[in-house]
Amino acid sequence: QEQLAQSGGGVVQPGKSLRLSCAASGFIFSSYAMHWVRQTPGKEPEWVAVISYDGGIDHFADPAKGRFGISRDNSKSTVYLQMDSLRVEDTAVYYCAREGYPDAFDLWGQGTIVTVSS
Amino acid sequence: EIVLTQFPATLSLSPGDRATLSCRASQSVSTYLAWYQQKPGQAPRLLIYDASRRATGIPDRFSGNGSGTDFTLTVSSLAPEDFAVYYCQQRRKSFSFGPGTKVDI
Numbered sequence: 001q002e003q004l005a006q007s008g009g010g011v012v013q014p015g016k017s018l019r020l021s022c023a024a025s026g027f028i029f030s031s032y033a034m035h036w037v038r039q040t041p042g043k044e045p046e047w048v049a050v051i052s053y054d055g056g057i058d059h060f061a062d063p064a065k066g067r068f069g070i071s072r073d074n075s076k077s078t079v080y081l082q083m084d085s086l087r088v089e090d091t092a093v094y095y096c097a098r099e100g101y102p103d104a105f106d107l108w109g110q111g112t113i114v115t116v117s118s
Numbered sequence: 119e120i121v122l123t124q125f126p127a128t129l130s131l132s133p134g135d136r137a138t139l140s141c142r143a144s145q146s147v148s149t150y151l152a153w154y155q156q157k158p159g160q161a162p163r164l165l166i167y168d169a170s171r172r173a174t175g176i177p178d179r180f181s182g183n184g185s186g187t188d189f190t191l192t193v194s195s196l197a198p199e200d201f202a203v204y205y206c207q208q209r210r211k212s213f214s215f216g217p218g219t220k221v222d223i
Contacts, residue, residue: 035213044205045154045162047213061212101167103209104152106174108161 002026002107004096009112012086016116020081022096022109029077030054033099036070036081038092038114046092050099051079063089086116120144120208122216129221137193139219141206146186150209153182153191156218157202165204166191196221 008020022034036048049070051058058070069082079096093111100106121144131137141151149169154162164173166182169189179194193200201223206216 044215044217045207046215050213059212095161097161101152101164101171101173103150103213104164104167104173104207105154105162106164106167108163111161 004098004107004109006094006096006109006112009094009114011115011117013118014086014088014116016086017082017084018086018114019083020094020096020112020114022079022081024077024079024098027098027107030074034072034079035097035099035105036079036094037097037105037108038090038094039111040092045095048094049081083114086114088116090114091116120147120211120214122206122208122214124204124206124216124219126219127217129219130223131196131221132223133196133198135196137191137196137200137221139191139204139221141184141189141191141216143187143189143208143210145210147208147210149185151182151184151189152207152209153180154205154207154215155200155202156205162205193221 005023035050037045039045049060051070055072067085072079095111096109097105098107123142151169153166156162170182203218203220205218
């Protein structure tokens, strides 16, 4: 069964850091680009970052550039989102997602809540 | 930046009704458009990619069409489990989602 299991998240003060993890199972992880998408209650999802299947290429949404990093360990079938210099406006549910079809996300993690508050 | 607009914001229908949801892009996205369904407390679920291709396991009552700037998602006969929020998403320039259409009873 194909699955993405997320961990990390929690409550953090503004300016601090947090790392999210997303462990894949049931499919060949190293064949797929992986994304992070976030969502605040009542709003549409917001794309955050992507990493290519081999980790060689990454791209970030403007709000994440310079503060967030994305990486993967294909030997562990895991993708990570490193979030530094967190802001109150980064508060959201964060999802990892697989790009299983061209340009679309066909498998999602269960989501993890990140709250940035003093 | 490509902005997606969805209408209507809310669609009030009954089981068995036909639902037609619209998504308009601020500039052409070719057919780089997907549709998702989301229920409360759940992650989005991919329904349609490439504007008109159904994802694996999606019932054939869901169909998508369009290209360029105007797209539609049609549910031919609403099942009780289809009442949810639907989002369109483009990949022509970066990735972005529309604000959603809520289909309620």
